[in-house]
Amino acid sequence: MTTDSHSTHVHAVPLKILIGVWALLCVLTWVTVLATKIDLGSGNIILAMAIAVVKSTAVALFFMHLLWDKRINAYIFVSALLFVALFISFALMDTKAYHADLIPGYAPEITAATAPGDAAGGGGAGQVAAGPVGIDRGRELYTTTCVVCHGENAEGKRELNSPALHQQEDWYLVAQLEKFRSGLRGADPNDITGAQMRPMAMALPDEQALHDVAEYIGTLSAPMPPLTLQADVAAGKAHYNAVCVACHGVDGAGMAALQSPSLIGQSDWYVAAQLTKFKDGIRGANPKDVPGTQMRAMSATLATDEMVQNVAAYVATLGR
Numbered sequence: 001m002t003t004d005s006h007s008t009h010v011h012a013v014p015l016k017i018l019i020g021v022w023a024l025l026c027v028l029t030w031v032t033v034l035a036t037k038i039d040l041g042s043g044n045i046i047l048a049m050a051i052a053v054v055k056s057t058a059v060a061l062f063f064m065h066l067l068w069d070k071r072i073n074a075y076i077f078v079s080a081l082l083f084v085a086l087f088i089s090f091a092l093m094d095t096k097a098y099h100a101d102l103i104p105g106y107a108p109e110i111t112a113a114t115a116p117g118d119a120a121g122g123g124g125a126g127q128v129a130a131g132p133v134g135i136d137r138g139r140e141l142y143t144t145t146c147v148v149c150h151g152e153n154a155e156g157k158r159e160l161n162s163p164a165l166h167q168q169e170d171w172y173l174v175a176q177l178e179k180f181r182s183g184l185r186g187a188d189p190n191d192i193t194g195a196q197m198r199p200m201a202m203a204l205p206d207e208q209a210l211h212d213v214a215e216y217i218g219t220l221s222a223p224m225p226p227l228t229l230q231a232d233v234a235a236g237k238a239h240y241n242a243v244c245v246a247c248h249g250v251d252g253a254g255m256a257a258l259q260s261p262s263l264i265g266q267s268d269w270y271v272a273a274q275l276t277k278f279k280d281g282i283r284g285a286n287p288k289d290v291p292g293t294q295m296r297a298m299s300a301t302l303a304t305d306e307m308v309q310n311v312a313a314y315v316a317t318l319g320r
């Protein structure tokens with residue numbers, strides 16, 4: 001081996017060495033493949049990385065002639081390889097320990113161990129298929145974020161202006177949470193109660209959380225709320241059957257196909273408040289909010305506050 005340092009020097013590596021290195025690479029590749037069949041825990045990563053370092057070192061030293069170059073270059077190259085290997089190993093080990101879902105299927109035993117399915121002891125009323133994971137996560141989100149205002153059974157609270165949710169279908173809950181998050185609802189400076197709800201929707205960590213919390217709310221139920229409005233229910237009924245029935249149905253159950261929600265079991269004061277918001281353009285004014293703009297147009301048929309109260313009072317009798 002020469003230690004001199006003349007770069008113009010052409011060095012031919014003996015064929016024997018080239019073939020030897022090639023054979024070594026083949027054997028090591030074979031070992032790598034074999035090692036995937038044995039479970040060594042994080043040892044698998046370390047072994048794979050060690051083999052990768054040896055292989056790339058051999059390539060660099062012999063095929064790239066680093067061995068016959070200045071020694072310092074070889075040292076730098078090999079230690080760089082070692083650092084990369086260490087970095088990748090630790091990153092992969094971390095992934096397996098803290099972030100089991102980062103690489104799909106990478107750490108199935110951790111994903112299985114942290115799935116709340118069996119830990120939660122049955123999850124209430126025999127919920128199936130769609131996912132005890134979703135409902136359990138939804139329960140946690142609801143009891144930490146929503147319960148203060150919407151109540152234990154999502155019955156709503158008059159003193160906080162928060163509506164009942166338990167009677168509502170999940171598609172509508174999700175749609176409204178999305179609107180609060182995007183600012184299609186609750187962002188108008190005059191929407192005081194909407195502004196209270198909006199940050200709560202924004203606090204939900206991800207899109208799936210909206211579905212999970214809606215799914216959990218679907219398991220709740222509460223009695224019909226008290227009637228609070230003194231109004232002309234008969235006049236309200238007449239107007240309802242002339243206008244509102246087309247989308248919300250005779251029974252008030254709503255129609256998913258029209259994106260019109262159920263009105264059954266909602267508090268009369270909340271229905272009146274929302275009708276007023278639609279009328280005033282505080283809700284449903286954004287052209288991107290297509291269902292909202294449709295409802296807003298319908299609220300215009302309620303010429304006076306008195307009519308709003310009447311129709312809200314009638315709506316509150318539906319389903320009783």
Ligand code: HEC
Nearest residue numbers: 145146149160161162163173176177193194196197200213
């Ligand atoms: C600070 C009190 C508060 C908290 C906490 C809160 N909300 Fe609300 N929520 C409200 C109020 C007030 C409204 C009515 C907004 C309006 O007047 O337009 C509302 C409205 C809603 C609506 C619309 C219902 C409808 O019939 O259109 C949904 C859905 C909703 N909340 C879900 C949730 C969920 C899910 C959580 C937990 C992540 C939550 N809320 C947390 C106060 C709250």
Ligand code: HEC
Nearest residue numbers: 243244246247258259260261271274291292294295298311
């Ligand atoms: C053209 C169909 C249509 C008609 C007619 C209609 N609505 Fe609606 N309504 C909707 C849709 C769609 C929504 C959902 C709006 C949204 O996504 O924000 C809605 C929402 C509502 C809400 C809000 C419910 C909640 O939980 O926040 C109330 C209250 C309501 N409608 C009452 C009425 C009344 C009362 C009438 C008759 C005066 C009426 N609607 C007529 C389609 C309609």
